[in-house]
Amino acid sequence: MKIVHVLIKVFEIAEKKLGIDVIAFEAATSSVQKGETLYDTVLTMSAIGVDCVVVRHEDENYYDQLIQSPSIHCSIINGGDGSGQHPTQCLLDLMTIYEEFGTFEGLNVAIIGDITHSRVAKSNMQCLSV
Helix, strand or coil: CCCCHHHHHHHHHHHHHCCCCCCCCCHHHCHHHHCCCHHHHHHHHHHCCCCEEEEEECCCCHHHHHHCCCCCCCEEEEEEECCCECHHHHHHHHHHHHHHHCCCCCCCCCCCCCCCCCHHHHHHHHHHCC
């Protein structure tokens, strides 16, 4: 499991500002190193009473497996999945657009860069096309 420490800190700061108790998880010092799967890690977090888990993982579509499990009883926030989607960054982008323009109506938004491989571009295109 790849963890991006900057992303972790951004989520931790936001969570603390909301008054949320944060449990930092480091894959490098966990049972993940012994072969524990992402599913088992989240299942354990759910079993010990964690209300919400923010996950960023290198596998595309990891999120689908987690939210479809009847055994996981916590909310799961997708902090990025491989080259698939990055919905949390998309929400920040949408908020920035709204703060700047006050509306989404009538805007023409250009997404420039390697949109084929950019999970942020994929998420933004999906949201902005609704």
